Amino acid sequence: MMNSKAYYGEYGGQFVSESLMNTLNEIDEAFEEAIRDPEFMKEYHYYLKQYVGRETPLYLAERLSGKYGTKIYLKREDLNHTGAHKINNVIGQILLAKRMGKKKIIAETGAGQHGVATATGAALFDMECTVYMGKEDVKRQALNVMRMEMLGATVVSVESGSNTLKDATNEAIRTWAKTAEDTFYIIGSAIGPYPYPKMVREFQAVISREAKKQHMEAEGRLPDVVMACVGGGSNSIGMFADFIDEPEVELIGVEAAGKGIDTDEHAASMAKGRPGVLHGTRSYLLQDDDGNIQLAHSISAGLDYPGVGPEHAYLHDTGRAKYVPITDEEAMDALMELTQMEGIIPAIESAHAVAYAFKKAKEMTKDQSMIICLSGRGDKDVNTISDYLAGKGYLN
Amino acid sequence: MSANRIEKRLSELKERNEKTFITYITAGLPSMEKTADIIKAQKSTDIIELGIPFSDPIADGPVIQQASYEAILAGASLNKTFELMKRLRSEGVEKPIVFMLYYNTIANCGIERFVNRCRECGVDGLIVPDLPLEEQDSMKQALGGDDATILIELVSPVSKDRIPGILEGARGFVYCVSAMGVTGGAGEFHREVTDYLKYVKSVSKIPVMMGFGIREASDIEPMKNIIDGCIVGSHFINVMRDADFDPKAAKEYTDRFKEELKQ
Numbered sequence: 001m002m003n004s005k006a007y008y009g010e011y012g013g014q015f016v017s018e019s020l021m022n023t024l025n026e027i028d029e030a031f032e033e034a035i036r037d038p039e040f041m042k043e044y045h046y047y048l049k050q051y052v053g054r055e056t057p058l059y060l061a062e063r064l065s066g067k068y069g070t071k072i073y074l075k076r077e078d079l080n081h082t083g084a085h086k087i088n089n090v091i092g093q094i095l096l097a098k099r100m101g102k103k104k105i106i107a108e109t110g111a112g113q114h115g116v117a118t119a120t121g122a123a124l125f126d127m128e129c130t131v132y133m134g135k136e137d138v139k140r141q142a143l144n145v146m147r148m149e150m151l152g153a154t155v156v157s158v159e160s161g162s163n164t165l166k167d168a169t170n171e172a173i174r175t176w177a178k179t180a181e182d183t184f185y186i187i188g189s190a191i192g193p194y195p196y197p198k199m200v201r202e203f204q205a206v207i208s209r210e211a212k213k214q215h216m217e218a219e220g221r222l223p224d225v226v227m228a229c230v231g232g233g234s235n236s237i238g239m240f241a242d243f244i245d246e247p248e249v250e251l252i253g254v255e256a257a258g259k260g261i262d263t264d265e266h267a268a269s270m271a272k273g274r275p276g277v278l279h280g281t282r283s284y285l286l287q288d289d290d291g292n293i294q295l296a297h298s299i300s301a302g303l304d305y306p307g308v309g310p311e312h313a314y315l316h317d318t319g320r321a322k323y324v325p326i327t328d329e330e331a332m333d334a335l336m337e338l339t340q341m342e343g344i345i346p347a348i349e350s351a352h353a354v355a356y357a358f359k360k361a362k363e364m365t366k367d368q369s370m371i372i373c374l375s376g377r378g379d380k381d382v383n384t385i386s387d388y389l390a391g392k393g394y395l396n
Numbered sequence: 397m398s399a400n401r402i403e404k405r406l407s408e409l410k411e412r413n414e415k416t417f418i419t420y421i422t423a424g425l426p427s428m429e430k431t432a433d434i435i436k437a438q439k440s441t442d443i444i445e446l447g448i449p450f451s452d453p454i455a456d457g458p459v460i461q462q463a464s465y466e467a468i469l470a471g472a473s474l475n476k477t478f479e480l481m482k483r484l485r486s487e488g489v490e491k492p493i494v495f496m497l498y499y500n501t502i503a504n505c506g507i508e509r510f511v512n513r514c515r516e517c518g519v520d521g522l523i524v525p526d527l528p529l530e531e532q533d534s535m536k537q538a539l540g541g542d543d544a545t546i547l548i549e550l551v552s553p554v555s556k557d558r559i560p561g562i563l564e565g566a567r568g569f570v571y572c573v574s575a576m577g578v579t580g581g582a583g584e585f586h587r588e589v590t591d592y593l594k595y596v597k598s599v600s601k602i603p604v605m606m607g608f609g610i611r612e613a614s615d616i617e618p619m620k621n622i623i624d625g626c627i628v629g630s631h632f633i634n635v636m637r638d639a640d641f642d643p644k645a646a647k648e649y650t651d652r653f654k655e656e657l658k659q
Contacts, residue, residue, distance in 0.1 A: 003530045015499055015526045017455045018562070019552040019576045160461055161451060173454045178577030181554070277500040277526070278452060290473040291504025292451035 006194030009317060011310035014193040016173070016280045023180040028195040030100050035202060040095065047091045048206065051124065052081045054088075056207075058214035058371065063341045068361035071369035073223070075211045077235060077376065078346060084376030085207060085235045086117040086188055092203030094121040097184035104128045104183040108172040110137055110165030110231075111301035111349075112144025113376060114188030119153035121186075129153040132172040134164035137301060144380060162295050165305050169279050189232025190309030193280030197237075197309050204238025211371055212242050219369055225360060227252040228373035229352040230323065231267065231302050233309035235375035240321060250322070253312060254356045256298035257325035267296035269308045270316050270323040278306070283313040299328035299384065300348035302376070330355040332388055335378065347376035348384065399543040401492035401520040402568045405442055406603050409625075415657040416569070416605060416625025419632045419650060420445040420496065422463040424472025428480050430641045436489060437643035440654035445523065445627065446481075448474050448497035455498075455525035457580030459630035474501050478517045485518035494521035494548060494568075499531070507538045515544040521568050523548045529562050551596060552576060553586035560599055569603040571627070572596055574610070580630035581609035593622045613656035620657075628653070 006013050014024055034040040048054040056076045065072045077085040097105055105127050109115030115131040122129030131153050138145055138157045148155050161167040176185040190200045208226075215223050226243050228236035230253040243249040258266035266272065269284045276285040278293055286294040286306040296306040315321035326334075331348055334355035339345045346354060353372050360370065378385065398404055409416050419441050423431050435444055449464035449472050456464070474497070481493065495514070502510045502524065514522070522545065527535060532547065539547055546567040551559050554576060563570060572593060574585045585608075586592065597604050607627030610616055616626050632649065639645030 002533050006530075013531055014528060015531055016528065017525050017552070017573075018528050018550050018555055018558075019573065021528050021530070021558060022554055022556065160458075161465065166452065170452050170454050174457075174578045177455070178575075180576065275503075277498075277503055279454075280526070282503075285500075287500070287504065290468075290475075291501045292468060293500075 003194070008311045008314035011275070011281070011283050011313040012194055012197060013282050014280060015277045015282065016193045017177055019177045020180060020193070024193055024195070026100070031096055031195055031199055034096055034099055040099065044092055044095055048088065052087050052091065053079065054206065055210045056080060058211055058218065060218070061342050064338070067341070068358060069366050070361045070364035071366070072357060072361065073215065073369060073371045074344070074374045075207060075239065075371055076374055077207060078344070078350070078374050082113070082117045082120050083379060084113045084117070084347065085204060085238060086114045087120065088206055088238065089188060089200050089203040089234060090114070090117040090121040090186060093184070093186045093199060094125055094127070097127070097186070098125055100184065102182060102184040104179070105186055106130045106132065106172055106175055106183055107186045107188060108132045108165065108169040109188065110134070110168070110304055111380065112137070112141040112148070113302060113380065115153070115155070116144050116147050116151070118186050118188070119148040119151035122153060123151045130156060132156050132158050132168040132175070134162070134168045135159045136163040137165065137168070141301060141380070164295070166293060173279065188234060189305070190234045190237045190311060191232045191279055191281055191283070191307060197281065197311055200234050201237045201241055201311065204234055205241035207235065207238035207373060208240060208242035211239070215369070215371060222246055222249050223371045224364065224368040225250045225252060225370035227254060227353050227357060227360070227370065229254045229303060229349050229375060230308060230312060231256065231305045231349065232307070233312045235373050237309060237311055239373040240315070244315070244320060251315070251320060252356065252360065253321055253323045254352045255323055255325050256300060256303035256352055257327045258297040258299070260327055261325050265297035266325070267298040267303050267305060268325045269306060270312070271325050273306070275313070281310050283310040284308050284316070299331065299388065300352070302347065302349040303352065324356055326352040326355045332385070334358060335385070344374070345378035346374055347378050348381045350375045400546055400568070401490065402443055402494065402546065405492050406569060409442060410603070415620070416442045416603060417650065417654045417657055418443045418445060418605060418625060418627040420447060420627060420629030421633065421636065422447040422449055422460065422467050423477040423480065424449060424467040424470055425463045425633070426466070426470060426641055428472065428476055432480060432484060433643040434636065434641065434646045435484065435491065435493070437647040438491070438650045439647065440650045441491070442625070443492045443494060445494045445496050445629070446477065448477055448495055448501055450498040450501055453498060455578055457578040457630060459580050459633050463633050474505060478513050481517035481519055492520045493518070494523055495519050496523040496525070499524050499527045502535070507534055511538040511545065515542070519545055521546045521548050523550065523571060525550065529558070553588055553592045559596060563600055566602060569605045569624070570596060570600050572604055572606045572623070574606050574608040579608055582611065584609055590619055590622070593619050597622050613653050
């Protein structure tokens, strides 16, 4: 009976209510058909090029490379329209929703980046859009709430549980279970019931497809190391996708260690979590002795999630990718260093990958190279950064 | 006759040509003591659904979400609910009791260990709203064909061609969700609810129960002749809350509901 294609090893699956099973099967069928349809893929790539602004550059960070003694390339997802990689997946899923004849879309959002990207796509394709956001996040990401509302989306402030991304996702799933007959749920992370993790990977894989080609052009070979930050794991699975079958390329996912993985305030589900089931999928989760999901903490709202995508759990267990923790402080130091040495203000999420890159560079030579996925830009984070720098603690 | 308390009760009701009445309460709301008293007070209720609170109840509406949240804060857990069950059975409570819980609570306990504990403590059935047919293999394997604890299947108004497959080998009763979405929902049933219930009834070998959004016996009047019984959850929690969880209120409400079902 088990749907084995829904699994990555022992992770993944479809742990949703019976009401959603036919919907998931319909999406799966439509998705598999769409990605084999050259017309669909042509349209997807058209919007990525003409609307999102792809391809994004693979930039050799010269000063940082000089300082750390190895070639550091940045995959500039921060230069995408709306400021992060999230839009890649939104364009793919919204075109699929359109193809399936759905008129309404819903999404969950933490920091607001996926919400903004979804609201943007909804405006572009004239669809009715509702975004679910935890009450806490509505407060701390007021600017993104404003952007979504300007774009015509309805932002629902979710008041249940911890009032953050986890709870916004619960509410989006509940609403979806009620309205699936005419509503498409656009999930932004590499999580959720199958086929969502696969869809997100497919629509984010453009990151590694481009990066591989660009690195080949620049260096005539594959990179030695590829790294990206991991919350739910969408930019990282996109950054890994085309390198997974290249065993000589080392893959590193960087988790948010918050105030430290030995404290209670972190979001390191691989380092400190156990396998469990949340939001329709089986993967590593932060949970207590009773199996209740614990609150995550990270200075970056985008990594503030107590789970991780099922394919990452699989890559972790098989050893194909390595997952490492970076604290709030290390990420903020790296953010400032990248800003001041390269003139690029990264999102705090992406700064986690940058911070680990500096550590990793110490064991690399000047002929070797690494690619860091710079998943988003830091404009949305200036309030958090300013509070952090003023030593007032952060908004989180 | 089956040794399972649920199946035993259902066949007795069938003989008497009586509708089944099922209530839901969240274990440990406001305390395990009160939960025990509320269970004991319900003489008229045929089967009791006992919800194990979970931090992220995605199949539940606001009332049960809040109930779970408060129960967890008050210290409720799976282990404490097992202890409560053990106590109730040792005190001679023979009412059929079904656990309603989310899959992570089971996975966290370990499936084998969980099933053993259920048998030991007299848990008669399980309702797991986030465990659809495709994910039930290991659960069914652990339960085996044993009479002690059975898995209750859920179907929804949009299940359609999945229904025969779900009902194959199903035991106890089939839980028909009256509307898409979550528990609660105050009498708002799916627009095709009658056709859907008729269809389930026509293919089901076991009794058909309707749940979600039912408050009073009058809510199910239009479909009363199709179904074998109904489940009241969110509304029952509201009734209990309004009465400050007085077991007498549980008795009054369930006596009246069951009486109206007989008419």
